Amino acid sequence: MIAQSPEPSAPDTVWMLVSTALVLLMTPALAFFYGGLVRAKNALNTMMMSVASLGIVGLVWALVGYSLAFGRGTGVIGGLEFLGLENVGLEVKGSIPHLLFMAYQATFAIITAALISGAIVERMRFGPYLAFIALWTVVVYTPAAHWVWGGGWLGSLGVLDYAGGTVVHVNAASAALAAALVLRPRRDYGRQALLPHNVPYVLLGAALLWFGWFGFNAGSALGATRTAALAFVNTFLAPAATMVVWMLIELARTGRATAVGVATGIVVGLVAVTPAAGFVSPLGAIAIGGIAAPLSYFTILWRSRTALDDSLDVVAAHGVGGATGALLTGVFARPEWGGSAGLIAGNARQVGVQLIGLLVVAAYSGLATALLIKLVNVVARVRSSQRDEAVGLDVTQHGEEAYTRGEGAVLVMPSISAPATRSTDESMRAPLEVPA
Amino acid sequence: MIAQSPEPSAPDTVWMLVSTALVLLMTPALAFFYGGLVRAKNALNTMMMSVASLGIVGLVWALVGYSLAFGRGTGVIGGLEFLGLENVGLEVKGSIPHLLFMAYQATFAIITAALISGAIVERMRFGPYLAFIALWTVVVYTPAAHWVWGGGWLGSLGVLDYAGGTVVHVNAASAALAAALVLRPRRDYGRQALLPHNVPYVLLGAALLWFGWFGFNAGSALGATRTAALAFVNTFLAPAATMVVWMLIELARTGRATAVGVATGIVVGLVAVTPAAGFVSPLGAIAIGGIAAPLSYFTILWRSRTALDDSLDVVAAHGVGGATGALLTGVFARPEWGGSAGLIAGNARQVGVQLIGLLVVAAYSGLATALLIKLVNVVARVRSSQRDEAVGLDVTQHGEEAYTRGEGAVLVMPSISAPATRSTDESMRAPLEVPA
Amino acid sequence: MIAQSPEPSAPDTVWMLVSTALVLLMTPALAFFYGGLVRAKNALNTMMMSVASLGIVGLVWALVGYSLAFGRGTGVIGGLEFLGLENVGLEVKGSIPHLLFMAYQATFAIITAALISGAIVERMRFGPYLAFIALWTVVVYTPAAHWVWGGGWLGSLGVLDYAGGTVVHVNAASAALAAALVLRPRRDYGRQALLPHNVPYVLLGAALLWFGWFGFNAGSALGATRTAALAFVNTFLAPAATMVVWMLIELARTGRATAVGVATGIVVGLVAVTPAAGFVSPLGAIAIGGIAAPLSYFTILWRSRTALDDSLDVVAAHGVGGATGALLTGVFARPEWGGSAGLIAGNARQVGVQLIGLLVVAAYSGLATALLIKLVNVVARVRSSQRDEAVGLDVTQHGEEAYTRGEGAVLVMPSISAPATRSTDESMRAPLEVPA
Amino acid sequence: MKLIVAIVRPERANEVLEALFMAEVRGLTVSRVQGHGGETERVETYRGTTVKMELQDKVRFEIGVSDHFVEPTVRAILDSARTGDVGDGKIFVLPVERVYRIRTGETDQMAVTPGWPEEESR
Amino acid sequence: MKLIVAIVRPERANEVLEALFMAEVRGLTVSRVQGHGGETERVETYRGTTVKMELQDKVRFEIGVSDHFVEPTVRAILDSARTGDVGDGKIFVLPVERVYRIRTGETDQMAVTPGWPEEESR
Amino acid sequence: MKLIVAIVRPERANEVLEALFMAEVRGLTVSRVQGHGGETERVETYRGTTVKMELQDKVRFEIGVSDHFVEPTVRAILDSARTGDVGDGKIFVLPVERVYRIRTGETDQMAVTPGWPEEESR
Numbered sequence A, B, C: 001m002i003a004q005s006p007e008p009s010a011p012d013t014v015w016m017l018v019s020t021a022l023v024l025l026m027t028p029a030l031a032f033f034y035g036g037l038v039r040a041k042n043a044l045n046t047m048m049m050s051v052a053s054l055g056i057v058g059l060v061w062a063l064v065g066y067s068l069a070f071g072r073g074t075g076v077i078g079g080l081e082f083l084g085l086e087n088v089g090l091e092v093k094g095s096i097p098h099l100l101f102m103a104y105q106a107t108f109a110i111i112t113a114a115l116i117s118g119a120i121v122e123r124m125r126f127g128p129y130l131a132f133i134a135l136w137t138v139v140v141y142t143p144a145a146h147w148v149w150g151g152g153w154l155g156s157l158g159v160l161d162y163a164g165g166t167v168v169h170v171n172a173a174s175a176a177l178a179a180a181l182v183l184r185p186r187r188d189y190g191r192q193a194l195l196p197h198n199v200p201y202v203l204l205g206a207a208l209l210w211f212g213w214f215g216f217n218a219g220s221a222l223g224a225t226r227t228a229a230l231a232f233v234n235t236f237l238a239p240a241a242t243m244v245v246w247m248l249i250e251l252a253r254t255g256r257a258t259a260v261g262v263a264t265g266i267v268v269g270l271v272a273v274t275p276a277a278g279f280v281s282p283l284g285a286i287a288i289g290g291i292a293a294p295l296s297y298f299t300i301l302w303r304s305r306t307a308l309d310d311s312l313d314v315v316a317a318h319g320v321g322g323a324t325g326a327l328l329t330g331v332f333a334r335p336e337w338g339g340s341a342g343l344i345a346g347n348a349r350q351v352g353v354q355l356i357g358l359l360v361v362a363a364y365s366g367l368a369t370a371l372l373i374k375l376v377n378v379v380a381r382v383r384s385s386q387r388d389e390a391v392g393l394d395v396t397q398h399g400e401e402a403y404t405r406g407e408g409a410v411l412v413m414p415s416i417s418a419p420a421t422r423s424t425d426e427s428m429r430a431p432l433e434v435p436a
Numbered sequence D, E, F: 001m002k003l004i005v006a007i008v009r010p011e012r013a014n015e016v017l018e019a020l021f022m023a024e025v026r027g028l029t030v031s032r033v034q035g036h037g038g039e040t041e042r043v044e045t046y047r048g049t050t051v052k053m054e055l056q057d058k059v060r061f062e063i064g065v066s067d068h069f070v071e072p073t074v075r076a077i078l079d080s081a082r083t084g085d086v087g088d089g090k091i092f093v094l095p096v097e098r099v100y101r102i103r104t105g106e107t108d109q110m111a112v113t114p115g116w117p118e119e120e121s122r
């Protein structure tokens, strides 16, 4: 509702409009990043796991989640005053319309849920997946967001999380780990080579993620401030550093820098700088990005030798990246750049606080996720059948193929020209049924 | 020209710069949405029908259309004072530079023309198509825009059309219907399965359309206002609702939610909320999005059983979606949220006004479009030959294929090494002709 | 560092945040534009040549290049006060935070280096390429940027280059020419048809380039000013004109307008208007765009008959386009629109100044590039082997394929289930190794 | 046993499929190929490069049949694939020495038309 | 000399490859095809259009072998490609008149199994 | 009548086409395949997954010719496809029982080389 005063800040409103749109774009970007990494027969299913989150989590957040995360409540959970968007109108919150703040936060909930899917692609039934992300948003994301950003106890404890290293990335990664363990590996995992069907999509996804991430990090300033500019520049420099270090590691180890590696490096750098973006210097951001590269790189190498089918390496990218970023935020944060003091600025305690924050969120998220999936599984089997997995989830879950050519496709309802004979084109000249 | 006073509003200018860029991106997005839905042999032609509109309609609008739509004229048509961009400079219009307002409006004209192409893909010759959209912009779009937004009679009547449910979507859909009827169905229509060749492109297109639509709807506030924020949030929530309802319908009917369905649902939700975006509450937007889903869904089901080859269902998506949105704007509009009163706010008359608006525009657009195509057909056959249609329009209209591999491709001008023998690589070491 | 006063302008900051993100997106856009134009076996390598620039040139610029270009130095080269981002903080530069200005300029350096790659795709080894663009940025881009924009002698001479016609496009094109000559043609050049493997990618790239270019040109106003609006509108109209003229030429010559042609036309129009965007009237921009079309078109026709394997026609698009734009800026610039007076406004001298500017930059860039590549070649062979070229650079340089299906792919480390026998699915139920 | 290899136009492929099903052919394998024959060439242009495309898209059918099925199968293809324009394609009938059904290991006659009495293989 | 043409499930293709290598088959050619057999049809829906997909993805092996290699090769394929469900595919053994190795121009026996003494062709 | 099946390197495919046209072969069908032979394997890496690629891209020619055309056709392929490196491919010559031209229903000799006097089919 249009409250009369005070007026929102016009430049802050513009920046948050832009940022919200940018973060929203990240979820389809993720769809391409993930979708390119799977086999063609599961491309649509993988993409849909992200895209559907825009609808499902978007609505759940607006109607329920936002209130539980940002309503005035206790240290543990928010209040109910914003349920069903009650009391969320055009009055000013901070310096922007309240509704816009709600929408901006929605985009974070959406992508966090979508991130999880990377660990369980190519084997989860789609209906149960939808139920899972709806529940997960309410049960896991919402409290975590409240604890750190919504006035909850981790925020009070002093946990620094600029744009969601802990709330978004460590949270999603821990859920991903739990989901991968509960769902078990794909039938071919470890025996067949499961290769990316379209690496250009992976690059497109990474590029659009980077683009959108400027809204994610610099938008977290909630206004057109200097800190927004700092977060922006750090979001540019950190992934640049990660990408370069990643290429150097690859060149050193195998003599070849890969495109999938570069795309992964970009994402890891973005993840790592997320909790730090508005708190550290540009050189600090470069350091964080550079340090995250080997940690994620070798985690991926190690993980792919284990029985853990975290298929698209959510743990290595978002878990390791997010944890690295969260801890290094505690190291590099400096009051001159907008953070409270970190280790380098003489406050060793901050690293401990950061560690507590991420451990608490990871533990809660992992546990609750495992329980949630088992719960959903009681109602409807979550794992696709062996046969469906062999055929591919696109056909079995969605009744579609990503790439079709129509040969051998016979119309089930031949509609107009009843007999499917080789009718001459004249048959098409019959009077047409025209809608009123 | 740089007028000295008054100054444009800087934040409003920023928002309109961004919005204009966003809406411009919608046309290539449409190219991918439509291009993915056709067969590979017509992919480029379908994409070009959208992309070319950026050039053709862009210029026509700047030089002619803008004046006729927004020049001070009568209730029926605008004046001529802006012909050839005369008198359109950097002086302030509203709170932004006049030129920027012109460009923003141009992007609407461009996408409206491109939308029509969805009804006539895979069978229209490209040259006549270019002529058609140029003429259509002047003859159909321009007056419609004038009537509703440019000071014309429908606006005076009180028609509410926030960002173009009637001017853009109903208008384009009615033109699409007429064009599909005049051009007749594709030769294989109703007999062969004509399947989307690349569903990821459809998802990419839908995602970029959504992203751009924030400029379309929230930009229609023409400044960085609360209403922009409202329109933005509604543009986020309505398609989320449509997508979710669409998936539920599909799950209920066939047990499988499709990717093409989700992409379509997103677009339908965006269309439906367009006329309402700045006039209704977020819950109203959710309702509009949700209501539009079954209406479009079942229209598509029904349409595909008829002889009407509205190939990519422009009528079902933009016609039904746009009309639903326009009428429901008359229902849900509330003064507290920025609209005048609608049915729920006690003003039943508004629904009637809305109905008049859309009927008038639909009738004029359908009729004029049919005449225009028949007119173009007098000069140059609009329908491609049966043979060209079988080969595909990419090769026959553009002399290109979307995806080539070069086998069997023989250089027509072997340029340098004259005889096409297996020359050794030495031949390439000959002194090079270097441009000055 | 957060300096206390004066405050940056919030709207200007927003616009530059947005513009920086937009220009950054241009480099992945270029990856798709270029990547679609090459054969599938070189798609990733071509894309990586652009994407890697985001990391390599991004870091080089931040740590070294920015200081040499924009540090207070001599007329020939900048100072060292900003080395390692020293003295680059959140204090105001112009009206925005200094760091943001640095990042905005970084995006220009990044794309300029990436542009060069179009001339040497499908045949350069990747490691040496990375070394080359790092060196090139310091040795060639940095001084050119300093001369024109950083307080150097060409700027003092009065060269008008609004957003980089000379610094970016002529510079990159001259380097491209030198690189193509030094690297020699591809082994099949002139004998086999080397066709674009994915034209939709080319269209996607062109569309995203256009979108990003609004940040490139309108962002060059460095604030939310009227001039930004002018540059924006010119960036919309010029490519529209180029595209239309390009289609008309093609229709006249061959009867078919091509998609690759339209994509090329868009880019040429964008290039041509770049130096003029904030200096000329919208009709001037249309003229510039229209004039550039035939010049580039026929250059491409001619070039492809020569032994010059400028593979993706960087010279014809960016060289001819950029030079045309630079010279026509000297013709069409008008003080009323923000430029100093050009030929039409009575100042014939400006054309000469423009010519000097572009000749100097072209000469320096071409020479220095040739030397640099020969230098790199001393350390590591720059040209890929004949055999690698035949196999394709994706496999040989990156150990990846753009599109894989996994048949015949045998896991080198069968990890878990040791013997690669047909293990039953039970084997997957063994206790999992779980990360701590 | 014979192996029938037929090259047809892509736009007739579905009609051929239908005709084969009507002719009681139940097993077949299809692939996308490109062919050169008497068709007029396509000219395509990509920037400065003009090329003659020597190859046209075709669909290849591969059908293993027992000897007495050859005639009706060929007939079905000829009828359904013909447009009368140059480029309609060719049918090759190849001798086969042995056929196996992988699922059961059955051979020859049994492998392609289950329920039919075994005949002498070639 | 014989040419063995085998149509198998894509998900068994790698197992077949492995089995062939174990059976000392060193040369072979593979392509992606689509097949129709006794499999249940897939139904797909694209907006209002519902279609029955008559064709399933398969992989086609083409292996030129000398006569005494036919048996082990067929055996290897049968064993590795079988799942027991409808749709496992077929193997065709075709007679070959002559084989050439392009690199050397060698023919027949020499062309497929180097080092092996030349036998009478067919 | 014979069916000549040739597997060649993709980078030689256009040369082979040209050579065939020179040899007056006017009809042929081409498809993309992958082959395994004596070539050295490619190693590829996708994140943690390292794979050996056992298959190389090849192009498969399928050419129906009358008997006296076999020799020049094979010759043309051998000459144009050879590079001398391992992996150049193979040529198989298969017997054909009957050929039909779909457009006209003509058979055998008439079906592949119009204007040529009918010879006895095999």
Ligand SMILES: Nc1ncnc2c1ncn2[C@@H]1O[C@H](COP(=O)(O)OP(=O)(O)O)[C@@H](O)[C@H]1O
Pocket (backbone or CB within 6 Å): D007, D034, D035, D036, D037, D038, D039, D056, D058, D085, D086, D087, D088, D089, D090, F026, F027, F028, F029, F030, F062, F063, F064, F065, F101, F102, F103, F112
């Ligand atoms: N001798 C041949 N061997 C293999 N395929 C052939 C042969 N001749 C024709 N074809 C295939 O048949 C297609 C049509 O052949 P063409 O000779 O043009 O048709 P028509 O039989 O109508 O004269 C070609 O594109 C090619 O795929």
Ligand SMILES: Nc1ncnc2c1ncn2[C@@H]1O[C@H](COP(=O)(O)OP(=O)(O)O)[C@@H](O)[C@H]1O
Pocket (backbone or CB within 6 Å): D026, D027, D028, D029, D030, D062, D063, D064, D065, D101, D102, D103, D112, E007, E034, E035, E036, E037, E038, E039, E056, E058, E085, E086, E087, E088, E089, E090
């Ligand atoms: N007569 C045939 N000719 C050619 N290919 C066949 C034939 N019969 C079956 N196939 C191929 O084998 C595949 C499996 O055949 P199907 O009859 O379903 O299996 P099964 O042998 O297990 O009954 C088919 O998809 C098709 O590709």
Ligand SMILES: Nc1ncnc2c1ncn2[C@@H]1O[C@H](COP(=O)(O)OP(=O)(O)O)[C@@H](O)[C@H]1O
Pocket (backbone or CB within 6 Å): E026, E027, E028, E029, E030, E062, E063, E064, E065, E101, E102, E103, E112, F007, F034, F035, F036, F037, F038, F039, F056, F058, F085, F086, F087, F088, F089, F090
């Ligand atoms: N026995 C065979 N059967 C079918 N195709 C074969 C056979 N041997 C080789 N090929 C094909 O020929 C290609 C080259 O074979 P290879 O043995 O490596 O070459 P070379 O003949 O030069 O030794 C392989 O990739 C494969 O496609």
